[in-house]
Amino acid sequence: MAKASIQAIRGMNDILPGESQVWRYFESTVKSVLDGFGYQEIRTPVVEQTHLFKRSIGEVTDIVEKEMYTFDDRNGESLTLRPEGTASCVRACEQHQLIANNQRQRLWYMGPMFRYERPQKGRYRQFHQIGVETFGMADPAIDAELIVMTHQLWKKLGIRDKVELELNTIGSNEARANYKAALVDYLSGVKDQLDEDSQRRLDTNPLRILDSKDQNTQSLLNDAPNFHDYLDEESEAHFAELKALLDEVGIEYKVNPRLVRGLDYYSKTVFEWITSELGAQGTVCAGGRYDGLVEQLGGKATPAVGFAMGMERLILLLESLNVIPDQVKSNIDVYLVSMGNVTTAAMALAAQLREAVPKLRLQMHIGGGNFKKQMKKADESGARFALILGEDEVKAGQASIKSLRDSAEQMTLNNDELANWLQQQL
Structure with missing residues (x-):
C-alpha cells in the first residue's frame, strides 16, 4: 500500500516559481516607496510570549479568543505565533530602547502572520503582511503622511482608481467608554434581533458590532447613538486637521462613522483602503493611531500610528486587474x-x-x-x-x-x- 503524500497544512500555502516573481515585484515596489519616505526596516521573531498579544490586542477580541496559534514550549511557557505585527514591533522598540525617551521612529516590517480562520480566497491561516509603525509624533501630519504614502503606492502599482479611502476617529479612551455605554444601552433593547456574532460581542466588544456585515444588524444601527456626538474636543480637532491636510494634497476620502477596526489598542484616527474588486474581502490596507499601546505594554506614554496591508489580497487584486508588467512574470x-x-x-x-x-x-x-x-x-x-x-x-x-x-x-x-x-x- 502506497504511503499517503504529505500535504501543506490547510490554509498555509506554497508560493511557487512563477508566483514568486510577482511577490518580488510587489515587495520591491513597496520597499521603494518606503525608502522614498525615509522609513527603516525592523525584523522581529514570528513567535512571542502569549501575554504580549493578550495585553495588546485584548483578551475578548476574536483574535485572542478563537484565532491564535498558542502552545506551551518545553519549559511550560505559553508562546504564540504572531497574529499581527504591531505588538511585536512595540515590544522590540521598548526592549532595545528605540522609543524609551519618546524618540521619533519610522519603521516597517514584512513577514508571515498566523490566525486560525476559515480559509477563503485572499484570507489564509498563514498570511503575509507589510506593516508600518511610527512613534513619538502626535501631530496629525504623520497620520496624513501614512495615507499619502499608501496613495503613492497605489499609483505606482496601477490600482489607484480601484481603491477608496474610508476614515473615522474613535476618540479618546474616555470618549469611547461613554459611547460604548450608550451603544450597549441601545442595543440591549434589540438584542434578540441582532445576528449571533453581534449578540456575543454585546457583552465583550460592542464597538465591533458597528462593522457587522449582517444587513439586519446594520439597519438596526441606523437608530443607534452617533459616535461623533461623544467625541472629545482634542480628537475632533485632530480629525479636522487630518482631513484638511488630505484635502490640501488632493486625496479623496469618505468619512465612515461605523469604521472602528477590530483591535482594542486603536484611538483617534482609523482608516481603511477598500476595493470592490475582490468581493467580500474588500479591505486591502488598514490602520490608525494607538497612542496608549506603548504605555499599556509597560513603556512610557508614546504617540504612535501605523498600518498593515495584506500581501495575498493585494497581489490577488493586481492579478485580477491585469496590471502586473509582462517582464515581471x-x-x-x-x-x-x-x-x-x-x-x-x-x-x-x-x-x-x-x-x-x-x-x-x-x-x-x-x-x-x-x-x-x-x-x-x-x-x-x-x-x-x-x-x-x-x-x-x-x-x-x-x-x-x-x-x-x-x-x-x-x-x-x-x-x-x-x-x-x-x-x-x-
Whole structure:
C-alpha cells in the first residue's frame, strides 16, 4: 500500500516559481516607496510570549479568543505565533530602547502572520503582511503622511482608481467608554434581533458590532447613538486637521462613522483602503493611531500610528486587474542556446556578459537537444531574447541574438558589441 503524500497544512500555502516573481515585484515596489519616505526596516521573531498579544490586542477580541496559534514550549511557557505585527514591533522598540525617551521612529516590517480562520480566497491561516509603525509624533501630519504614502503606492502599482479611502476617529479612551455605554444601552433593547456574532460581542466588544456585515444588524444601527456626538474636543480637532491636510494634497476620502477596526489598542484616527474588486474581502490596507499601546505594554506614554496591508489580497487584486508588467512574470532576460561542441565557450560567454551587464538575467540551456527544441525552451522560459552560439560563432568571436517577443530579425554581433547592446536593452 502506497504511503499517503504529505500535504501543506490547510490554509498555509506554497508560493511557487512563477508566483514568486510577482511577490518580488510587489515587495520591491513597496520597499521603494518606503525608502522614498525615509522609513527603516525592523525584523522581529514570528513567535512571542502569549501575554504580549493578550495585553495588546485584548483578551475578548476574536483574535485572542478563537484565532491564535498558542502552545506551551518545553519549559511550560505559553508562546504564540504572531497574529499581527504591531505588538511585536512595540515590544522590540521598548526592549532595545528605540522609543524609551519618546524618540521619533519610522519603521516597517514584512513577514508571515498566523490566525486560525476559515480559509477563503485572499484570507489564509498563514498570511503575509507589510506593516508600518511610527512613534513619538502626535501631530496629525504623520497620520496624513501614512495615507499619502499608501496613495503613492497605489499609483505606482496601477490600482489607484480601484481603491477608496474610508476614515473615522474613535476618540479618546474616555470618549469611547461613554459611547460604548450608550451603544450597549441601545442595543440591549434589540438584542434578540441582532445576528449571533453581534449578540456575543454585546457583552465583550460592542464597538465591533458597528462593522457587522449582517444587513439586519446594520439597519438596526441606523437608530443607534452617533459616535461623533461623544467625541472629545482634542480628537475632533485632530480629525479636522487630518482631513484638511488630505484635502490640501488632493486625496479623496469618505468619512465612515461605523469604521472602528477590530483591535482594542486603536484611538483617534482609523482608516481603511477598500476595493470592490475582490468581493467580500474588500479591505486591502488598514490602520490608525494607538497612542496608549506603548504605555499599556509597560513603556512610557508614546504617540504612535501605523498600518498593515495584506500581501495575498493585494497581489490577488493586481492579478485580477491585469496590471502586473509582462517582464515581471519572467526571471530571465536572455536564454543561451548552444549548438555543437561549444559548452566551454558558452559558459565563458555567459560569465563575460554577466560581469559586463550586472543586471542581466541569463540562463544557459543545459541537457542537449536540437536547435528547434532549444528554441522552444527559450520561448517557454519567458526570456526576451535568445542568444545563439555555434561552432562558427565561437571561431569568429561572435554570437547571434534573436528577439522572442516581436518579429525583429536575428542579428550577429561580436562579443564586445553584444554586451553593449544588451546594456542598452535592459
